[in-house]
Amino acid sequence: MRIAQRLAALCLLATGACAQSLMEPLTIWPPGPGDVLVAQQPDNELSSMLNQIDPKRIQAIIEKLVSFGTRHTASNQTDPVRGIGAARDWIASQMRTFAAASNGRMTVTVPSFIQQPTNSFPNATLISNIIATLTGSKEPNRVYVVSGHYDSRVTSILNNIDDAPGADDDGSGVAISMELARIMATHQPAATIMFAAVAGEEQGLFGSDFMAKTLKQQGADVQGMLDNDIVGASKGDAGSNDPFSIRMFVSGLPPSNTASQNNALASIGGENDSPAHQLGRFVAEVSQNSVTQMNVRTIFRPDRFLRGGDHESFLDQGFPAVRFTEPHENFAHQHQDVRIVNGVQFGDLAEFCDFDFNARVGKVNGAALWSLAQAPGTPKNLIIDTSVLTNNSTLTWDVDPHQDEIASYEVVWRETDQAQWNRVISIGLVNKVTVDLSKDNVQMGVRAVGKNGFKSPAAFPMPS
Incomplete structure (x- = not known):
């Protein structure tokens, strides 16, 4: 994970603001593609x-x-x-x-x-x-x-x-x-x-x-x-x-x-x-x-x-x-x-x-x-903001009723001609995020990460 991304996530947790931040966007900056997605392994x-x-x-x-x-x-x-x-x-x-x-x-x-x-x-x-x-x-x-x-x-x-x-x-x-x-x-x-x-x-x-x-x-x-x-x-x-x-x-x-x-x-x-x-x-x-x-x-x-x-x-x-x-x-x-x-x-x-x-x-x-x-359930009602022209992408989704079992969320993405998700950006415990990826160029999804380490299938966003 890029240093700026780590700092953003750690800052969010260190301030004790997880619950309050659930409707606030976390912007990943400076721009970066995130980490290579590593397949989940059986425990x-x-x-x-x-x-x-x-x-x-x-x-x-x-x-x-x-x-x-x-x-x-x-x-x-x-x-x-x-x-x-x-x-x-x-x-x-x-x-x-x-x-x-x-x-x-x-x-x-x-x-x-x-x-x-x-x-x-x-x-x-x-x-x-x-x-x-x-x-x-x-x-x-x-x-x-x-x-x-x-x-x-x-x-x-x-x-x-x-x-x-x-x-x-x-x-x-x-x-x-x-x-x-x-x-x-x-x-x-x-x-x-x-x-x-x-x-x-x-x-x-x-x-x-x-x-x-x-x-x-x-x-x-x-x-x-x-x-x-x-x-x-x-x-x-x-x-x-x-x-x-x-x-x-x-x-x-x-x-x-x-x-x-x-x-x-x-x-x-x-x-x-x-x-x-x-x-x-x-x-x-x-x-x-x-x-x-x-x-x-x-x-x-x-x-x-x-x-x-x-x-x-x-x-x-x-x-x-x-x-x-x-x-x-x-x-x-x-x-x-x-x-x-x-x-x-x-x-x-x-x-x-x-x-x-x-x-x-x-x-x-x-x-x-x-x-x-x-794993936690697949995030529900994932929306990608299409109200304005921008090179960033803003995603929002419902707060999970079992939020206490979730450690964080991840944005996953891939080039549009690839079959599998292959990049991941950790975004912390939020339900709204702006990432420096153009929705015009790639496909994105959001998945939940459980406190036990298991990760959900990704949800795919519909346009606002």
Whole structure:
């Protein structure tokens, strides 16, 4: 940090004027670009949790899910050993076992509804989600979600009889939710984490839509959702193999935006700065390190071509969400009847999963989830002053109701053609600042720094 910046921040604290200064601008002078942004690293508690993610437990979960034969959403719901009902009950039982170690902090629910007949459901069908909620110790209404879908399918979306193993799609994602729930149940995050296994994904995202709408109706402040769907195999077709990378799909303009909101973003070149993009940048920053041993490949589009996932249900409700999917897919092992053709095995079988890879993807999710839940919330209502022509930039944002947990704020910035925030200016405990950076030349954001050292995702400013 430049000396003048340090003096400004120290002066602010030394005068005891933090509370009084919350509506006064702090000007960074003389002009300077700030420091190089250094990625947040996991602390000892987080490192310990990530190192507990067990490939053998991942394998056991996936093989147990496969053992139910089919998990088609319209399969048998009362048979104790076959069908989606047996899978639902087993997942819920496991989650309750994890919750028993939480001293009451984690609760498990199985919210359900009747889906009326559609093209993919000839008959009315009960759809159930399993949700383990680890309530935040300081901000219970600020919520982060990790999810996989436990339903499966074969070639015909209406076939609810034949075996549909669903090992990779999406036993692998469910295994991550369950393994993280097991490990984090004995810890105390500041904000709430929900570990979900949802159904009805293959027929049209019905379970996740129900969950996202319920959270919206309850007024939950969902600041991030991580969807894990097809994250269990490092090898794709044609021999492709990339065991230390995971794709993260990050949507652009929020589907919940109005035309005027999109126009406002477009007017300042903010198409690449949606809340989902800020969540994606955060995940890329905190989840690529020596503990996870993973590269997070950020792809700025909602999903692969011709595909979709449960993150879209959360995006539709205005919640930031991203999707993880393995780096190279083998389509012979997705949405296929189990069969052998010309010596080629088709079907989503556990033998094609890479459980060590799956566990590393779990570490990526765990690093992101815990870093989100322990950090302050993303600053709200960030505004950049556009009332006058100036080469400085003035930013204002709301005072956080949990200000006593915040040590300071930082302005982050990058050149407009760069993907990640890469410069940072420490500005102290204020909620208005003028920096000697031209808003015409760069993109800026503001993030909160907790007293525990965890930093929030950045907020992106809208014009005044």
